[in-house]
Amino acid sequence: MPPPTTTTYTSEKDVRAMDIGHIQDEMIRELMLYIAGADFQSTFEAFFLKHALRFSDDDEHKLEYTDLFMQFQDLFEDFMKQFYDKHSITEAEFGKRCRSAVKNDQKASEYLEVVLASMDYQAFFNLMKFMRRRAKAEPKPAAKRKISSSSTKESEGDEKRVDEVDEEATGDEGKAFFQDDDDDESAKESKRK
DSSP: OOOOOSSOOOOHHHHHHTTTTTOOOOOHHHHHHHHHSSSHHHHHHHHHHHHHTTOOSOOOOHHHHHHHHHHHHHHHHHHHHHHHTTOOOOHHHHHHHHHHHHHHHHHHHHHHHHHHHHHHHHHHHHHHHHHHHHHHHHHOOOOOOEEEEEGGGGGGEEEEESSSOOOOOOOOSSSOOSSSSHHHHHHHHHHHO
16 A cells, blocks of 8 residues: 555644644754654554454564565555655665654654664554554444345346445554554543533
8 A cells, every 4th residue: 555645744732732833943843744744644553454354463573564564564664765755865864863863763763762672573463453453443344244135137147245444554543653542632622521
């Protein structure tokens, strides 16, 4: 699933809540906004929820998990390439800026640590196990079922689908790829108002 071609950053209120204004490097601030944006969050959330039920609560690491981790990394890299292109910067140049920010800017360092940790297999594995519990708890979409047509074509085996549901997760299934659970609660609270 390629990343969207347009980027939707979070609202000004969300930016203030993220407390990224103290990050010295403007491009690192842009990265944090990009990651918190709806396109990034919904794409990764859909990925997690789509694959989470493949994970078990066992500590065993199946080969399938490694394959999913590689898909996750590819998806993340696609988003990052889009970010690099938008800012006319190479991956190497951006890496240099990140290393500098980690050394010289405590707030940037904190955010970048979270981003880098997310690219670790063990962190991915733990997140997928967490998302598995969430995916099991969410209401299931209407089941697909086949009904036969009442026309003469019925004998020819023609069937039509009822209650078609898209296999991909869509919308606002859950935020917080890089956000705390507290952020999720505040989002629910603001929706109630």
